[in-house]
Amino acid sequence: MKCPTLVLTVAAVVLVLTGTLGLRAQSGPNDAPRYENGADLVFPADYRTWTFLGAGIGMTYEEEGGAGNGQMFSNVFVNPSSHAHFMETGAWPDGTTFMLEFRQSDSAASINQAGRFQTGLAFLEAEVKDSRFEDGWAFYQFGPGGNLRDVAPRMTGDAVEPCIKCHTEHTAVERTFVQFYPTLLEVAREKGTLKPGF
């Protein structure tokens, strides 16, 4: 009788521990992209707690000629599990999600005399690596701050052509502008994943 009781007790402990593990897995980071209709991206509401890669000011898209964006900040965030993967390998796993937010700026407020700091959200965009899609990456616009979409349709056709062209021709690693993310640039250099010319 002693042995079966002990086995049962230990088995119960195993179950409890397994349950705890399961709970931890569930409450831990779950930062994979969620889709509707297989391709439309559900807004990742917690993206501001993702890993920050870098900020710029007045960064313009080539085709926009640089007008009107001189005082706008851009912040780039990536989902944490993909960031961890990049730090190990210098490459992006499937499911990698970049969030690019544009923010207005202000100056001459509080102690700040001359510089500029970030204020309201102007526009929010996303880029997702997903091997199911033709080019391997998809692009999304969540729209203007204050009126963000809950679900952004995958950009297609003429609308996405400039995104694909620019992210193909001018990016340092895969379809991403690692040349603007200093902590990643070092890793990509070390891992040998930079494109020629970078």
Add this chain to the structure above:
Amino acid sequence: MKCPTLVLTVAAVVLVLTGTLGLRAQSGPNDAPRYENGADLVFPADYRTWTFLGAGIGMTYEEEGGAGNGQMFSNVFVNPSSHAHFMETGAWPDGTTFMLEFRQSDSAASINQAGRFQTGLAFLEAEVKDSRFEDGWAFYQFGPGGNLRDVAPRMTGDAVEPCIKCHTEHTAVERTFVQFYPTLLEVAREKGTLKPGF
């Protein structure tokens, strides 16, 4: 013979699971400040995966007069558990750690025509809320990029006076410049934790 073997096997499984749990606990968020000698701050090497609050460019300390810092970015990160607490309450818990990094900037590279983006780390500072200290907050300098301290001594005396003065007189919430962190500013307004005048 059969029972002891089974018990040993199950016990081994328990040990493996416990080990996994321990490993998970260690690799999970543990973002409280670590001190040496009770007050000197151990460098939080993973601060770049903490929550990003905001960036500025050319942000200058009052006493510096704004010279020479016009092209320098500043990024502010806070430990994730304190960020979560702030989002609930509009206030900072004990152990809150701010990391302030200054980064050089560059322009006219790659597709970027006119704007500026962040490059190498120039200097790294920290601010910690800890009720054990006289003012309730401590200030640290980890030094220049490429030569960061493993442990930063708590700033005292004349060296810390300007920090305390400015963080007392010009901050929107407690000793922190929430007026420069747009996502926190909304929360502080809602929770009623902004100082008068903000």
